[in-house]
Amino acid sequence: MAHKIVEGLLYTESDEWVRVEGEIAIVGITDYAQDKLGDIVYIEEAVQGNKVVKEDKVATIESVKAASDINAPVSGEIVEVNKSVVKDPAIVNNDPYSKGWLFKIKIDNTEEIKDLLNAKGYEEYRKE
């Protein structure tokens, strides 16, 4: 089954997606990541107000079969977390790119965005 990759988003090699809106980065996991995990049943959310450095582990997602760390794609401050996915983690399976977003980071250094993959780059990376 082909996994959905959304144009206009940026991606990490650890399967997070990032939507940049001004100085805010909205972060979630990709369709590939949710499918690989299977039924998601628990999310330990990022902590609002925490300062994070790029590639820090900021949240944990657990499915029936496995646990997966979610890393910060960029450095900055966690300014908002999605409470509704903590209550109903299956949202991440059903709608990973929209309602299933996990947290928002106020970006410290916009230069870091350049290190992220675009949709085509992520598609190529996942094909390998």
Added chain:
Amino acid sequence: MDLKRTPLYEEHKKLGAKLVTFHDWEMPLQYTSIIEEHLNVRNNVGIFDVSHMGEIEIHGKDAVNFADYLVTNSIKESKIGRVKYTPMCYPDGGEVDDLFVYKLGEDFILLVVNASNYDKDLDWVIKNKGLFNVRIDCKSYDWGEVAIQGPKAEQFLIRYFEGPKALDKLGYFQSMYGRLFGKEILVSRTGYTGEDGFEVYSDNDSIVYIWQEALNEGREFNIKPAGLGARDTLRFEVGYWLYGNDIDQRTNPIEAGQGFAVKFEKGDFIGKEALLKAQENINRKLVGLHIHEGGIPRHGAIIFKGDKNAGFVTSGNFCPTLNSINAMAYVESAYTIPETELTVFLHNKLNKCMVVNLPFVEPRAGKKKI
């Protein structure tokens, strides 16, 4: 080494199953979603490919006595057709495996063992044959097996079964020969889900036909294939042991809560002395834990009482029926009373949990009056 495949491998691929490696076998983990498949077994009926299970036949005049020497449960008191769940132990009381023993004749015993332990079990059985007058046949690759499990299993299968009696007259942990969809089978009212249901054995070609027919004919009962993922969450909810997780060569049946399947009065059997001693001195017990926070503790997670190590998790998972996270764990005897507050080390911190009785979900299997 090439992975082993069951006769149903092509069917799994056709159904779009996610395949995984399970102890040298390439098996379906899930077809759609573990939780969906789990709930369909609890509410309707599911079909599992369990052809990877190992079958060892014991034939001969001493078949029953030999089986009674190998396993802890009592076989000789059984009538023909009876199935027993039992541990099989080493002399020190540790478990070689847990298995089903089918008494198919006074001179014919069938052992159905875990796929992961098949080679080890076969060696163990052969090694202990001694002077018993028996012939040991390894038939695992000649048998296919499906498990059809769920509250609607009986009303579905009864229409397609022909045998010495109707399927609704077959008692819990009883077996008989017959035909299903016209194919010769051995069927037992047994399973690993906690639901009422059947396990069906047939030759490799017939099992494919039975699988296909079951999925076609079972539509009105909402039959769905279920993978190893659901098999694990279903067994976990009802507190059934998984060898390699909850029991192994370092655990004994007494502490694992399998004392009901250890019959000291039946005569000599391997591990008897060690288990008698174990009964006198129980240091730890397998208990249930409600996990209040922190995620899912998996096999090996450490349990604490205050700052003192109090045990370890053997299995942990989300329970779809309860919508909560629970674990099975060996805990020091002093802390096994329900509602005891403990902590479990998980994701680099201690998280609160509480001792509860097993099982988490009361099995419905065996509750029906036959």
